[in-house]
Amino acid sequence: MSFEENKMLIMPAVDIKNGKCVQLVQGKPGTEQVIIDNPEQVAKKWEEDGAEIIHVIDLDGAFEAKDNLNTIKDILDEVNVPIQLGGGIRSVDYAKQLLNLDIERLIIGTMAIKDSNTIKQLSEEFGSERIMVSLDSKDSKVVIKGWKEKIDKTATEISREFQEAGAGSILFTNVDVEGLLEGFDIQPAIDLVNSVDIPIVYSGGVTNLDDIKSLTKTGVKGVVIGSALYKDKINLKDALKLQTIQ
Structure with missing residues (x-):
C-alpha cells in the first residue's frame, strides 16, 4: 500500500507479547494496561471497522530476542488488509523470511542504525516501498534495542542517511509520551518531515481526535494509534474520517 499525497493513513496498533495483544x-515491560487474547481477532476487528492497514509490533522480538512468528502468521491469515510489521528484526535473513510472508512493509530499527547497508540490501531486493526505518526518540535522542540504549543523535540528524540507503519511509516514535495518553509536541514530527523526501509515519501520545487533526497539518503520511483506541479515547471509525487531508 503506497502512501498518497493527500492522505494521512490511520494505523491501528496491534502489539504482541507472549502471544497476546497488549498496550x-x-x-516498558510490566506496564501492560491492556491484555487481550487472540491478536488476530483484534486485527480483524480493526479491519472490519475500516482500517486500511494494521500496524503490528512484536514486543517479544524487540525486548527478549524471541519472536511471535506463529501469531504474526495467524494475523496474516485472518485479515485481508496490508500488515506493517516491526519488532526484533535483528538479521537480514529474518527480514527476508518476513517479507516473503507477504508482509506489506517491514519496520527495521536497531539493525538499520547499526548498519545502514542492510537497508540498501533489502530495498534493492524487495523494493524500497516495503522497507521502513524506525527512529525512536527519547529525551530527543534516538534509542535502540527495545528503547534501552541511546545514541547521541536525533532522528532528524540521521534520517537522511536512511533515505539515501534506500528506505521507502520512516516511522518516528516519541517514546517520551508513548502510552501516556497525555498528548505530544508536534514539532519533532514537523522537523523530521522537513529533513527528508520520503513519507514519515508518527507514533506516540495520540490521545484524541484533535491530536489527529493537528498531525494532518504536519505533512506526516500516517499515524499509529494504540492505547487511545483500546481505552476508548478514540473511535476508529471517527478517526478514519480524518484520513483525507483537504
Whole structure:
C-alpha cells in the first residue's frame, strides 16, 4: 500500500507479547494496561471497522530476542488488509523470511542504525516501498534495542542517511509520551518531515481526535494509534474520517 499525497493513513496498533495483544506505557515491560487474547481477532476487528492497514509490533522480538512468528502468521491469515510489521528484526535473513510472508512493509530499527547497508540490501531486493526505518526518540535522542540504549543523535540528524540507503519511509516514535495518553509536541514530527523526501509515519501520545487533526497539518503520511483506541479515547471509525487531508 503506497502512501498518497493527500492522505494521512490511520494505523491501528496491534502489539504482541507472549502471544497476546497488549498496550504498554512508554514501552516498558510490566506496564501492560491492556491484555487481550487472540491478536488476530483484534486485527480483524480493526479491519472490519475500516482500517486500511494494521500496524503490528512484536514486543517479544524487540525486548527478549524471541519472536511471535506463529501469531504474526495467524494475523496474516485472518485479515485481508496490508500488515506493517516491526519488532526484533535483528538479521537480514529474518527480514527476508518476513517479507516473503507477504508482509506489506517491514519496520527495521536497531539493525538499520547499526548498519545502514542492510537497508540498501533489502530495498534493492524487495523494493524500497516495503522497507521502513524506525527512529525512536527519547529525551530527543534516538534509542535502540527495545528503547534501552541511546545514541547521541536525533532522528532528524540521521534520517537522511536512511533515505539515501534506500528506505521507502520512516516511522518516528516519541517514546517520551508513548502510552501516556497525555498528548505530544508536534514539532519533532514537523522537523523530521522537513529533513527528508520520503513519507514519515508518527507514533506516540495520540490521545484524541484533535491530536489527529493537528498531525494532518504536519505533512506526516500516517499515524499509529494504540492505547487511545483500546481505552476508548478514540473511535476508529471517527478517526478514519480524518484520513483525507483537504
